[in-house]
Amino acid sequence: MQKRNWFAPIFALLLLGLLVWGLGRLVRPKYASGITLEGSMVENWYAHRNEDHQVLFIGDCEVYESFSPVTLFSEFGATSYIRGSAQQLMWQSYYLLREALKTQSPRAVVLSICSLRYAEPQSEAYNRMTLDGMRLGREKFEAVRASLTEGESELSYYVPLLRYHDRIFELTGEDARYMLRGPELTYNGYLMRTEQVPYTRLPSAPVLQDPGFGEKPVAYLDRIVDLCREKGIALILVKSTCLYPAWYDEWDDWLEDYAERKGVEYINAIPRMKEMGIDLKTDTYDGGIHLNVYGAEKYTRWLGQHLCDRGLVEDQRQDPVVAARYDDLGRRYEQEKQRRGSTNG
Amino acid sequence: MTFLSGGFLLLVGALLIIYCVLPKRFRYLALLGGSVVFYALAGRAYLPFLGITVLTVYGAALLLGRSLERQKAYVSEHKKELTREAVAAYKKKEGKKRTALFLLCLLLNLGLLAALKYTAFLLDAFRAPWEVHWVLPLGISFYTFQSLGYLMDVKRGKYPPERHFLKYALFASFFPQMIQGPISRYDMLSKTLYEGADLDIDRIGRGLVRILWGACKKLLVADRLAPALGLLFGAQAADYRGGWVFLGMVLYALRLYADFTGGIDMALGVGELFGVTLPENFDRPYLSKNIEEYWTRWHMTMGGWFRDYVFYPLNVSKTFLKWTKGLRTKFGDSFLSRLPLYTATLVTWLATGVWHGAGWNFALWGLTNGVVIIASLTLKPLYDRFHSRFPGLKERKGYGAFEVLRTFLLMCLIRLWDCYAGPGGVWGAFSSLFTTFNGGAVLSGLSALGLSAGDWLVLLVMAALMLLVSLKKGEGSFRTKYLADPWKLWFAAAALLILVLLLGAYGPGYTASDFIYGQF
Numbered sequence: 058m059q060k061r062n063w064f065a066p067i068f069a070l071l072l073l074g075l076l077v078w079g080l081g082r083l084v085r086p087k088y089a090s091g092i093t094l095e096g097s098m099v100e101n102w103y104a105h106r107n108e109d110h111q112v113l114f115i116g117d118c119e120v121y122e123s124f125s126p127v128t129l130f131s132e133f134g135a136t137s138y139i140r141g142s143a144q145q146l147m148w149q150s151y152y153l154l155r156e157a158l159k160t161q162s163p164r165a166v167v168l169s170i171c172s173l174r175y176a177e178p179q180s181e182a183y184n185r186m187t188l189d190g191m192r193l194g195r196e197k198f199e200a201v202r203a204s205l206t207e208g209e210s211e212l213s214y215y216v217p218l219l220r221y222h223d224r225i226f227e228l229t230g231e232d233a234r235y236m237l238r239g240p241e242l243t244y245n246g247y248l249m250r251t252e253q254v255p256y257t258r259l260p261s262a263p264v265l266q267d268p269g270f271g272e273k274p275v276a277y278l279d280r281i282v283d284l285c286r287e288k289g290i291a292l293i294l295v296k297s298t299c300l301y302p303a304w305y306d307e308w309d310d311w312l313e314d315y316a317e318r319k320g321v322e323y324i325n326a327i328p329r330m331k332e333m334g335i336d337l338k339t340d341t342y343d344g345g346i347h348l349n350v351y352g353a354e355k356y357t358r359w360l361g362q363h364l365c366d367r368g369l370v371e372d373q374r375q376d377p378v379v380a381a382r383y384d385d386l387g388r389r390y391e392q393e394k395q396r397r398g399s400t401n402g
Numbered sequence: 403m404t405f406l407s408g409g410f411l412l413l414v415g416a417l418l419i420i421y422c423v424l425p426k427r428f429r430y431l432a433l434l435g436g437s438v439v440f441y442a443l444a445g446r447a448y449l450p451f452l453g454i455t456v457l458t459v460y461g462a463a464l465l466l467g468r469s470l471e472r473q474k475a476y477v478s479e480h481k482k483e484l485t486r487e488a489v490a491a492y493k494k495k496e497g498k499k500r501t502a503l504f505l506l507c508l509l510l511n512l513g514l515l516a517a518l519k520y521t522a523f524l525l526d527a528f529r530a531p532w533e534v535h536w537v538l539p540l541g542i543s544f545y546t547f548q549s550l551g552y553l554m555d556v557k558r559g560k561y562p563p564e565r566h567f568l569k570y571a572l573f574a575s576f577f578p579q580m581i582q583g584p585i586s587r588y589d590m591l592s593k594t595l596y597e598g599a600d601l602d603i604d605r606i607g608r609g610l611v612r613i614l615w616g617a618c619k620k621l622l623v624a625d626r627l628a629p630a631l632g633l634l635f636g637a638q639a640a641d642y643r644g645g646w647v648f649l650g651m652v653l654y655a656l657r658l659y660a661d662f663t664g665g666i667d668m669a670l671g672v673g674e675l676f677g678v679t680l681p682e683n684f685d686r687p688y689l690s691k692n693i694e695e696y697w698t699r700w701h702m703t704m705g706g707w708f709r710d711y712v713f714y715p716l717n718v719s720k721t722f723l724k725w726t727k728g729l730r731t732k733f734g735d736s737f738l739s740r741l742p743l744y745t746a747t748l749v750t751w752l753a754t755g756v757w758h759g760a761g762w763n764f765a766l767w768g769l770t771n772g773v774v775i776i777a778s779l780t781l782k783p784l785y786d787r788f789h790s791r792f793p794g795l796k797e798r799k800g801y802g803a804f805e806v807l808r809t810f811l812l813m814c815l816i817r818l819w820d821c822y823a824g825p826g827g828v829w830g831a832f833s834s835l836f837t838t839f840n841g842g843a844v845l846s847g848l849s850a851l852g853l854s855a856g857d858w859l860v861l862l863v864m865a866a867l868m869l870l871v872s873l874k875k876g877e878g879s880f881r882t883k884y885l886a887d888p889w890k891l892w893f894a895a896a897a898l899l900i901l902v903l904l905l906g907a908y909g910p911g912y913t914a915s916d917f918i919y920g921q922f
Contacts, residue, residue: 062603062888069892076900084904181910210909212408222904226856 081218082236085189089231089240095121095143097239098246099153099190102140104238105245106160108382111370112137113161114246115154115281116169117145119297122347124167126245127390128354130383133361134372139246142190144183146172147274151281152200156191158288165291165369167360168281170312170323171299176271178206188214190239203273244390249350251397256337256345262303269311282319291369294323298330298356301346324363326356333359350394403444403540404581405668406617406908413440418675422601429598433572433676440577441540448539451518452575455511459549460563460570462507463556467563469500504557508550515546523760541580543757547707549574552588554711561589569596578672582665584683584703591680599677607891608881609674614898615871616667621906623660623864627653628907630851635821643834645844651814654821656865659688662701686872691805693774696813704757708750717746737780744779748772763828767819774816860905 088096098121112135114120121141129135140153150168178184184204191197193215201214213220224232231240242248285292294316296304309325316323326333333355337345340352348356364370373379403410417436421429442449473496477489484492519542522534552573556563564570573588573595599605634642634650642650666683673680687700697705716722722742729739748769755768778785795801815832822828853861871880885891 065888065892066603066607068889069896072893073896073899076896077903080900080904208910213909218903220909222906223909225904226854 077216077218079236081216081221083232084221084224084228085217086185086221086224087231087235087239088186089235089242093143093186094242094248096186097190097235097241098243098248099140099142099187100239101190101241101243101246102138102153102157103192104241105138106157108138109136109379110138110161110163110245111135111373112165112167112364113154113157113163114139114141114167114169115145115150115157116141116295117172118143118347119169119171119295119299120167121243121246121248122250123297123353123356124360125247125350125353125357125390127247127383127387128357129361129370130374131387132358133365133370134374135361135364135370136373136379136383137245139243141169141246142187144172144175144179145169145187146175146178146183146204147277147281148203149187149200151277151284152196152203153187153191154281155284156194156196158284158290162288163290164371165293165364166281166285167293167295170278170294170296173270173274173278173308173312176273178204181206181209184209185220189217203277244386247353249390249393249397250342250347251350251394252342253339253349253351254342254344255339256300256341259301259345262305265303265305265307268305268307270308278315279319282321285321291367292321294321295360296323296325296327298326298333298335298348298352299346300327324360329359403440405613405665405672406620409443410440413443414672414675418606421676424598426598426600429676430569430572430596433576433595433678434568437572437575437577437580441575441580444540444580445537447537448542451514451537451539451542452545454514455546455549456571456574458507458510459553459574460567462503463553463563463570464565465503466500466553466557469496469503470559471562472496500557504553507553511546511550515542518542520756520760527762541582544579544583544585545574547704547757548579548585551585551707551711555588564588564592572596576673576678578669579680581669582662583701584666584669584681585707586681586703591678594677594679597677602677604888604891605677606675607888607895608885609671610895611881611885611891611898612671612674613668614671614895614902616664616671617902617906618864618898619660619664619667619868621902621908622860623868624657624664626853626857626861626907627657627660630853631657631821633851639822639827640830643831644838645841647818647831647835648839649844650821651818654817655688655810655814656861658817658820660864660868686875688810689806689872690809691802692809693771693778693812696809697771697775704754708754708757712753713746713750716749717743722746740779744776747776747779751775763819763822763824766825766828767816770816770819774812 086096088094095118112129114124114137118141121139124137124139126137126139129137140150140157142149145153147170150172154166154168184206188197188201188204191200197214201211205211210219282292294312296309296312304325304327312323312325330337335348335352335355340348340355342349361370413436417432420436421432424432438449441452473493476492477484518536518538521536524530525532525534555561564573569592573586573591576586576591576595579586631650631654634646635654663684670680670682681703683701683703685699685702687696690696690699722745726739726742729741733739751768751772752765753768754771755764755766758764758767789796818828818831822831848858874880875883881891885894
């Protein structure tokens, strides 16, 4: 009798756990359509974490909309993946990189330093798009701790049902379709944009109050530098071509100095746009803020050559397994580019 | 700290483990420790006030008990040598001493309660040039009344005082009842409070089911309705008249029931986890057929307290008995001869209203209840005559349903005092029910309340579920009747938790509402 009494609660507890997990998967946003597609990108990584990537791109929109792994492979035979998400803060980049390095041994890490400007977490919405997709583990735990904004519930990052339960009356077919596996909308982390909206004029940049960066993002940048050094990975800090909201000379000077001190490379792409062949009349999808696929391919070609010159990548186009994988990816990529390109036209 | 805060859940979980690990005879100490931690977490500034009540009532009860024992011993020792008159004189003398001590303790504790709860209101009411912002300890009305009830019982010799200080402190401060009651009686609570219950997984399951059912009521119904009611009764209340008032008072009745019974379910459920039986506070009140019955089924422990410690002592006091006798001689069995009874009723209800809060509305709410009860008592002969003419009517189900509905609506109307500020607001809302009732406008404007179709669905299903549980449980406990099998019990717990997590009104987008009765 006593034995039976214990069976019931244990079984109910297991069922409860399963339901909480399943319902959490059902109600969490899938970011499969609409304007915020970036929320599913972090989760997509886990399907590719056991593939070998020579280059890992880490950061915000300045990487996931600026570099095309398909172009990098087709032109240079270099495999790569972008672990990026919207407004990915420096500490989030650190934890995503640390997690990625558990299964990866890349030759180079290309890190967007744009988010150095953010000394503190900015908003729950952006946090969610980066952290919700992370798998449970020490990295997620520490990333959540570092990212919480005021009033956010930490527990709800591990039990999504607590945060998204009120979506129960807003569910659509997408929620059921992508319940167990989120939509894969990227090409090895690259979010393709094909629209062409020429650069005309951007709002003028506000006056810089403090020429330095916040303590917290710099501390995490230090940790990224140390991590890469410890693993023997070449770290390249990049400021992509985005002109908005601003990139100040003081910040550029600070990074030049920092890179020199730490023995890493820093590339500011803004003054090199001409060299890359980027034309802001045709290569941006939002009037000069972000690159479209045509601009991203040019930028990738430039960076690929640079990586080759530094001896950081190896041509793997003759490797049948890798080539097959990239053939599939490239086909999908080209089809989508053609489809969207013709729609835009 | 409320039942639904993470801190409370952690405290209960940790305490349950400690409770089960400790030897039986020390388990009450775990509950006392938990109560102190709970109260300190709720507000460290509250602790001294609770301490004053515990110490003074414990000490006074001990002295009263000793005095009664001494008196008993003296009388039995000198039985042979004392005349009846001498015994009476001795008892009177000792009784006076006890009364003085009792009044001192009563005044101290009621004074403390009154000072903390009503000073700011009175200063404001009499437009005094000062303002005070004193702390109002959590549950002060509940623990003060529980303690004073104990003191009165000891004075009456109903039971001897608790000599063990820590045990008494636990009785006065047992944490589940600190948020919104119930108001326990020592002779009932002490039966299970100190015994140290065995680890019984099914009892824990029953406790959990009760806690989760309470959480369902609170989070699925009460908190879901809070923003809509805030709109109907808030700053823009004058825009919502007629049918809106009707809708508001019905929704308020639903919210109040879900909020208060939900909180009590959680308190009783937490008690049950530790094998402690707290008194029931509700017995399906919305199924009452008249207001008197309603008040024996709603907030039963408070009603019982006022009945036993205010109404009866007043009604059978020498002054009132003398007054009744005089009026009977003069007016026979007429309405006027019942004036003392009506006075006692009104005083009791005024005190009940004032106990609920510092504000004229609460006093007027109490008096309205008293007046309606007096009216129903006075009209009883008429009512009886009507039923003697139609003898089978009372037994008919349709008539029963009419009585239930009538009582429900009557209580809704009385609660308008809860909803609107001042007599002007109440009168304006009440009169609009008869002058500008525009049901069509309410139906077409329902979306303005901010409740989605999903919200309405949850409310309707939960209201139906609450009614079903009330009807099914009858006189006993629903869990004992339908969830006796451990598999059913634990699956019910899991299902209720899923309901709370999935459909509860919590998290971003909702305003966390404290329990309504927590403010008393």
